[in-house]
Each structure stands twice: as C-alpha cells, then as structure tokens.
Amino acid sequence: MECLSADGLNAHDWDELENKYYRAMEKHKEAEVVLQNHTSELLEIFMVWSQTTIRRDETRALKRFKTQMQHVQHSEESLKNKKKHYIDVVRAFENALALLDDRV
Template identity: 55%
Template sequence: MEEAPNSILEEGSQTPDQDTDPEIVDKFSPTADDISQCPDVVQNLESCNWEQLQEKFVEAMEAHARTEQGLQEQTAQLLGVFMAWSQVTVARDEDRAFKRFKTRMQHVQNSEKKLEDKRKHYANVVKAFESALALLND
C-alpha cells in the first residue's frame, strides 16, 4: 500500500496547493511596480551565491546558538544564587522560629513555676491560719 506524499495531513484538510486564496496571492505577489522600485535587489538575487548565503546563515545561527547557550548558563548561575539565597532565608527563618519557640517555652515554664510557687505559698498561708485557729480553739 502506497502512502500519500503528505501523510501528516488529515482527511478533509487542504494541501498547500489547494489553499491558495486569490486575495492572499494578490496581497503577497510582487507587482511590476514593486520589482521596478528594487532593481538592485533583483540583480543581487540573480547574482547571489546561494552556498555563501547558506554558510552565512549557518554561521549566524551558530552565533545565536552560542549566545543563547551563554544566556542559559548565566541564567543557571543566577538560579543557583537565588536557590542559595532562598535556602539561607529559609534556614534563618527556621532558626528565628526555633528561638521564638524556646522563648515561649521558657515563658510558659516560668509562668507555671510562679503559679506553683503561689499555690504553695497560699497553701502554707491556709495551713498557718488553720494552725492559728486550732491554737485559739484550744
């Protein structure tokens, strides 16, 4: 079974030859006035060395690829700096939170100790009053 030359196209879709709308063709087709206004370009295209143009294109693309690679490396370095900064920030926040927790725990423990001391003191005062009452009743 022989495959269609353009097997990517779905059934019912148009091939590039079928979708040539006359308005689009007229819009993008050069007119005689356009060509007469650019005779140098037409002559340059006719005398152009296409292999040399292709080499220049490849060189330009390679230069852009190198520039893009440099930008990617710089972005990766900046991302590394950002990650280190964010980790330091997280560590600092965790350290501060731990210190706040310790301070709160100390405050609660001190408050509990003071409350226990007051309870003992009041218990001793009550015992003293009870013993004083016991002495008065005897």
C-alpha cells in the same frame, strides 16, 4: 539590496546565502549558550540565598519556641509556688483558729 528579476534570482549565490545563515545562527547559538550559563549561575546563587534564608528563619523560629517554652515553664513554676504559698497561708490561719478555739 537591488530589485531582482527571475533571472537575477537564478543567478544569485544561494550557497553563500545558506553559509551566511548558518554562520548567523551559530553566533546566536553561542550567545544563547552564554545566556543559559549566566542564568544557571544566577539560579545557583538564588538557591543558596533561598536556603540561607530558610535556615535563618528556622533558627529564629527555634529560638522563639525555646523562649516561649522557658516562659511557660517559668509561669508554671511561679503558679506552683503561689499555690504552695496560699496553701501554707490557709494552714497558718487554720492553725491560728485552732489555737483560738482551744483558748476559748
């Protein structure tokens, strides 16, 4: 661009400069809209991915909980059976001792 004097500035086509400015801004606006749309699409994909991950984690947590509950129930049942067995063994010994006492 050449060096302009005060007279050159007055003679400059300011309307053309303004039109160039508006055209350039319009191009930037269009590019911004494209970027906004692309960002929105990526955010939607991220949200779907995020929800999928949350659901998968919830499903896994539920399976872990069910497994833990089964383990606890099995342990309680096993303990109950052991207690019954020990009670039966003690009764058998008591009965055996009672029989021995009756013989003596």
